[in-house]
Amino acid sequence: MTTGPDDLHVLLGAYVLGGLSDDDHRAYSEHLRTCTQCQAELGQVSGLPRLLDLAGPEGGLHLVAPPPGAPIPLMKEPDDERVSTLLTEVGRRRRRRRTLASVLGAAAAVALFAGGAWLGPSILRATTPEPPTTHVTASAPGSAASVDVALVTRGWGTQLDLECSGLPTDSPLTLWVVDNYGKEYAAASWRAGGSGYTKLTGSTSVPTYEIKSVEVRTSMGKVVASART
Amino acid sequence: MPLDEEAVAEIYREHGPMLRRVVWRATNDANRVEDIVQEVILRVWKQAPQADNLRAYLITTARHLIVDQHRAAGRRPQEATLTEIAERDSALDQALDQVLVEEALGRLQDNHRDVVRCLYYQRLSVAEASLRLGVPEGTVKSRAYYAVRNLRVILDEMGVTR
Numbered sequence: 001m002t003t004g005p006d007d008l009h010v011l012l013g014a015y016v017l018g019g020l021s022d023d024d025h026r027a028y029s030e031h032l033r034t035c036t037q038c039q040a041e042l043g044q045v046s047g048l049p050r051l052l053d054l055a056g057p058e059g060g061l062h063l064v065a066p067p068p069g070a071p072i073p074l075m076k077e078p079d080d081e082r083v084s085t086l087l088t089e090v091g092r093r094r095r096r097r098r099t100l101a102s103v104l105g106a107a108a109a110v111a112l113f114a115g116g117a118w119l120g121p122s123i124l125r126a127t128t129p130e131p132p133t134t135h136v137t138a139s140a141p142g143s144a145a146s147v148d149v150a151l152v153t154r155g156w157g158t159q160l161d162l163e164c165s166g167l168p169t170d171s172p173l174t175l176w177v178v179d180n181y182g183k184e185y186a187a188a189s190w191r192a193g194g195s196g197y198t199k200l201t202g203s204t205s206v207p208t209y210e211i212k213s214v215e216v217r218t219s220m221g222k223v224v225a226s227a228r229t
Numbered sequence: 230m231p232l233d234e235e236a237v238a239e240i241y242r243e244h245g246p247m248l249r250r251v252v253w254r255a256t257n258d259a260n261r262v263e264d265i266v267q268e269v270i271l272r273v274w275k276q277a278p279q280a281d282n283l284r285a286y287l288i289t290t291a292r293h294l295i296v297d298q299h300r301a302a303g304r305r306p307q308e309a310t311l312t313e314i315a316e317r318d319s320a321l322d323q324a325l326d327q328v329l330v331e332e333a334l335g336r337l338q339d340n341h342r343d344v345v346r347c348l349y350y351q352r353l354s355v356a357e358a359s360l361r362l363g364v365p366e367g368t369v370k371s372r373a374y375y376a377v378r379n380l381r382v383i384l385d386e387m388g389v390t391r
Contacts, residue, residue, distance in 0.1 A: 013373030017348040019355045045377050051330045051384065052349055054323065059350045060331030063342065085267075 009038055016045050032156075046154065047201070050161070147225040149214050157205040160187055160214065164199075164225070167192040171218040177204045178213045187214075237274050244287050245270075247332065251288065254328045255295055265294055285388030292325055326389060333383040341376035348373055 011028040014020045020028065032038050052059070145166045152159040160175065167173060175188040188202025204211075215226040248269060253262045269291045273283070334342060340362075347358035348369075355373075359366040384390075 007367070007370075010371045010374040013344075013375070013377040014348060014355050014370055016377050017345060017373055019348040019353060019358060019369075019373075021355065024355070041378075045381050048377060048380060048384075049349070051326065051389065052334075052345070054327040055330045055334060056327075057350065059334055059346055060327075062331060062335035063346050063350060 009035065009041075012038060012041055012045070016042070016048055042156070046156070046159075046203075049154075050152065050159070050201075145216065145225045147216055147227070149227060151208050151211060151214075153208045154203075157203060158208045158211060160202040160204070162188070162198070162200050162202065164192070164216065165195075165197045167198060167216070168218060168224060169194065171220065173224070174217055174219070175202045176215045176217060177206055177211055178215065179206050179210045180212050182212075237270060240270055240273065240283065240287070244284060247284070248287055248291060251325075251328050251332055252291055252295070254331070255291075255325050265291065268294060282386060282388070284386050288329065288388050292322075295325070329384070329387050329389050333380060333387060333389070336383050337376060337379060341372055341379060344369060344372040344376050345380070 008028060008031040011020060011024055011031075015025070015028050032042065055063075145164065145168075147162060147164045147167075150161040152161065158177075160177070162175065169192045172189060172191050174186050177185045177187045179185070185204050185206055187204040188200060190198060190200055192198050213226060213228045216224050218224060245266060248266045249262055252265045252269075253259060256262065256265070269287055272290050272294075273287060334345065337345065343362055344358060347353045347361055348355070353361060355366050355369050358369045362369065364372075
């Protein structure tokens, strides 16, 4: 099936989700070079695959029938009784606001969440499948930094998902991608937060297979972490 | 100036079911869901934000509540390094994002969700999806376009901006 030039912009959807024929993929890639509107739209939605991967290999509960014997507990829709309970609480708090205005916030949080360890284990157990990516862990001699980089192949190049810790906080940092020819490209820049822990996503037009190494450098050019792919 | 009771009831009716699903699936503890949902709505009421995007505000508030509790339930801060705390929060963020993405997929209209399932999760080609769904290839393509656009809008509304 061929697609006329007027219809090219709709190919964005299947370009991002996958499934375009080779001809359509080529035609849309060509179209993308010159169509600023499509470039802008792609910029808005190019992060979707990474998010969709979070929902698991089959897309989560709305995309697959629940397995028999393991029904999701039905959450009751709010009924009038619950609403009136809530409104009673609203009234109670409003009265307390008048007398205990300065401590109300803390008191309310403690009262509702004094229950203890009800949450931790279940959250950390939530897992997501490994996306089709290359993981490398970067470090440099004499540096406390540790950087986990996932290289994700995209139609437009490579997405780099970084989780960094122990980074220096006194300098802006830049992520550099070095290709097989030794050419360097900046793929992201940021400033590490107080804990030195940062999670961010960078991008480069260099295809994944042409990336030889990735490096995190300070503004003075000092390499704080590097990794070969 | 707090929102009035009618406004609180309205928030609860409109956003309660969504919040309840999100909180239940993030915490896996049905006994706590209603407490957290009510606390979220009460906080929003108390702070009376002039939020343009109430849904994102509610979800962000729920996220903060769950993260706070998650931290309180964890080891004492002096026993955990900053990196460990960051890693734990990151795992929690990811779990919450997962819940929100699933929620967003649930809010897509059916024929858009079908196309996402075929093209993305089942890795079918446009031609294969066309056969599977019994619609022309051009329809698969245009549905894929609107599915992607709408999904982005829904996720933005939920405050999932990455």
